[in-house]
Amino acid sequence: MLGYYLRLAWLSLRRTPAITLLMIGAIALGIGATTTTLTVYHRMSTNPIARRNEVLRAVTLDSWSPDQPWDRDHPELPPSEVTYRDAVAIAAGAPAARIVPMRKTSLTAEPGGGRPPFLVIARLATRDFFPMFDVPFAYGTGWDARADRNAEPVVVLSKETNGKLFGGENSVGRVLKLDGREYRVVGVLADWQPTPKFYDLNNGAYDTPEDIFLPFGLGAALDLQPGGNVNCWKSEALAGVHDLFGSNCTWHQLWAELRTPAEVERFQAWIDGYVVEQKKLGRFPRKLNNRLYRPDEWLARHEVVGLDSRVLLLVSFAFLAVCVLNVVGLLLSRFLGAAGSCAIRRALGASRGEIFRQHLVEVGLVGALAGLGGLAIGALGLKALEQLYSSYDRLTQLDLTMTVAAIALAVLAGVLAGLYPAWRICRVQPASYLKTQ
Amino acid sequence: MLDMQHITKVYRTDLVETHALRDFNLAVAEGEFVAVTGPSGSGKTTFLNIAGLLESADGGHYRLDGDDVGALDDDARAGIRNQKIGFIFQGFNLIPDLDVFDNVDVPLRYRGFPARARRARIERSLELVGLAARMQHLPSQLSGGQQQRVAIARAIAGEPRFLLADEPTGNLDSLMARQIMDLLGEINRQGTTIILVTHDPELARRAHRNIHVMDGEVTDLKPFAARAGAAVA
Numbered sequence A: 001m002l003g004y005y006l007r008l009a010w011l012s013l014r015r016t017p018a019i020t021l022l023m024i025g026a027i028a029l030g031i032g033a034t035t036t037t038l039t040v041y042h043r044m045s046t047n048p049i050a051r052r053n054e055v056l057r058a059v060t061l062d063s064w065s066p067d068q069p070w071d072r073d074h075p076e077l078p079p080s081e082v083t084y085r086d087a088v089a090i091a092a093g094a095p096a097a098r099i100v101p102m103r104k105t106s107l108t109a110e111p112g113g114g115r116p117p118f119l120v121i122a123r124l125a126t127r128d129f130f131p132m133f134d135v136p137f138a139y140g141t142g143w144d145a146r147a148d149r150n151a152e153p154v155v156v157l158s159k160e161t162n163g164k165l166f167g168g169e170n171s172v173g174r175v176l177k178l179d180g181r182e183y184r185v186v187g188v189l190a191d192w193q194p195t196p197k198f199y200d201l202n203n204g205a206y207d208t209p210e211d212i213f214l215p216f217g218l219g220a221a222l223d224l225q226p227g228g229n230v231n232c233w234k235s236e237a238l239a240g241v242h243d244l245f246g247s248n249c250t251w252h253q254l255w256a257e258l259r260t261p262a263e264v265e266r267f268q269a270w271i272d273g274y275v276v277e278q279k280k281l282g283r284f285p286r287k288l289n290n291r292l293y294r295p296d297e298w299l300a301r302h303e304v305v306g307l308d309s310r311v312l313l314l315v316s317f318a319f320l321a322v323c324v325l326n327v328v329g330l331l332l333s334r335f336l337g338a339a340g341s342c343a344i345r346r347a348l349g350a351s352r353g354e355i356f357r358q359h360l361v362e363v364g365l366v367g368a369l370a371g372l373g374g375l376a377i378g379a380l381g382l383k384a385l386e387q388l389y390s391s392y393d394r395l396t397q398l399d400l401t402m403t404v405a406a407i408a409l410a411v412l413a414g415v416l417a418g419l420y421p422a423w424r425i426c427r428v429q430p431a432s433y434l435k436t437q
Numbered sequence B: 001m002l003d004m005q006h007i008t009k010v011y012r013t014d015l016v017e018t019h020a021l022r023d024f025n026l027a028v029a030e031g032e033f034v035a036v037t038g039p040s041g042s043g044k045t046t047f048l049n050i051a052g053l054l055e056s057a058d059g060g061h062y063r064l065d066g067d068d069v070g071a072l073d074d075d076a077r078a079g080i081r082n083q084k085i086g087f088i089f090q091g092f093n094l095i096p097d098l099d100v101f102d103n104v105d106v107p108l109r110y111r112g113f114p115a116r117a118r119r120a121r122i123e124r125s126l127e128l129v130g131l132a133a134r135m136q137h138l139p140s141q142l143s144g145g146q147q148q149r150v151a152i153a154r155a156i157a158g159e160p161r162f163l164l165a166d167e168p169t170g171n172l173d174s175l176m177a178r179q180i181m182d183l184l185g186e187i188n189r190q191g192t193t194i195i196l197v198t199h200d201p202e203l204a205r206r207a208h209r210n211i212h213v214m215d216g217e218v219t220d221l222k223p224f225a226a227r228a229g230a231a232v233a
Helices: A002-015 A017-045 A084-093 A147-148 A159-166 A219-220 A262-282 A294-301 A307-337 A337-345 A352-387 A400-426 A430-434 B044-051 B074-084 B100-111 B113-130 B142-159 B174-188 B224-232
Strands: A056-061 A098-110 A118-125 A138-141 A154-157 A175-178 A179-189 A213-214 A253-257 A291-293 B002-012 B017-028 B033-037 B059-064 B087-088 B162-166 B193-197 B211-214 B217-220
Touching: A002 A017, A002 A352, A002 B162, A017 A352, A017 B017, A056 A262, A056 A294, A056 B217, A084 A098, A084 A253, A084 A262, A098 A213, A138 A159, A147 A219, A154 A159, A154 A175, A159 A179, A213 A219, A262 A291, A291 A294, A307 A337, A307 A352, A307 A400, A337 A352, A337 A400, A337 A430, A337 B100, A352 A400, A352 B074, B002 B044, B017 B044, B017 B217, B033 B044, B033 B174, B044 B162, B044 B193, B074 B087, B074 B100, B087 B142, B100 B113, B100 B142, B142 B174, B162 B174, B174 B193
Parallel strands: A118 A213, A154 A179, B033 B193, B033 B211, B087 B162, B162 B193
Antiparallel strands: A056 A253, A056 A291, A098 A118, A098 A175, A098 A253, A138 A179, A154 A213, A175 A179, B002 B017, B002 B059, B211 B217
């Protein structure tokens, strides 16, 4: 009967095109607003490394000031980044399947061939960065252990950077000049857009991943400038970048891969022991507070979904509810206007359930059509957000999940709007309408 | 086939209580063609609505095909309407959005017939009423007589055993009315029991039996032949 009901629904909608358009428009507006906010919310709240959630840990150590906590609103939290020397020491000694110290920097790429140089954002990390975070490669691979050990001038390019520099072709083995030095390309990433950029939420949670990736050791070897936040609490003489490496400033991210609870426990014990040793040297003046965070906990700690986003989402749903309520009235008048036809169907043997289902299919169709309209409005809304806030460009992509969700939400909204009118119409007494037909 | 005993029906509003049927008794045998006559407001349509399970009685017993149908729930009544009863109304009651084919199709859909069986029944019944060539027409594109013939085709497509006609010629001219009555006569000859409500004695005379209703009660149950004979005598 579904096909029959759909045909009846289509005929019914065509009978009163103005009311039909009003209903579709009302729901589409609500869906458009909801799709816009829900898409941003969905993109913000997604854990892009959910598949590895159980084995990855962001490492934090409370190396902050004895006089004040790192975060006054959350005094129990240690800083979210670590110092260079702690990052290096832990990476060198802590028991873990993989440990990756990393930070952000920037260099000038010189493409040659008369093309002007341009700034590239780089991530300095050890080679485990790529397998640890499931980073896909289009060409080549990450660098080897020797390159890490010797801080060799090798580079991995993002897909976009490879397109910009080498026209998107396989550039493995080609040479790229960065800040006047030559680097050999060892790998080119495939499309990789983790949103939020979970591995470094302190430096633009919604930024695109870096343009290039370099061995971590190059940062110290070449005194590469920090490209992200540098947080210091102690009065230290910092004449230049070089001084930062021995300072108590936190500016590195540190991640570990720990595959079992026992490994987590062992790692936690190791870093606690490390901090106790450092305390003996006069560092870590606060009480022992080293924390490991799974990616989902890390995202929650950084409140990547802000309160304003949540409020906006609620407001958009409230708006959708208002739209649905308006449609209830339209549907009621429309259905009761066609009560005669229902009375005929009831007289000819349709049960109340059949009449109810027939009308639910009709409102479902209204919802589906409104969903398509809502998607168009939502796409416009997302485009407007993108224009208004450049940092939102990666949050405003309407993916398949959101497209399906928008249509499903619209159908649900239509059905919700139609429940009461359909219930009313299925209860008409045929005898009272047939005589007046 | 149809047996009503002591049926009562009262319509109530805040101010008025109207006794539409009071102690209404009637039995109709299988294959009969019964005309129900009476003045306006006498209870003819109420009787027809109760007989067709469109309304329920307030009191009394109603048996259809030997089954007590008075206490059935709404869905069960809809099922019996669909399987056993065909309706023909004064106002035709065709669904305006649907073409002739789809209008006749309505009761067959709820009966659950497969598509091929439905098509065969629709074509057969439309041929019987002489409208096989108008299947794709909308009701608004047909004359009153043609619309009523579509309604008859719809009523008989499911081969009901029981046809209820409420003033089926009320909106038609005399020629059309005669054609419709001829058609009903033919349907009855093929075995369908028909109850025809009319206030036109001329039409009622074409039935086997006339029931006269007055103030919600049956006042005369004589066959036409007997009454005609008495009048002559």
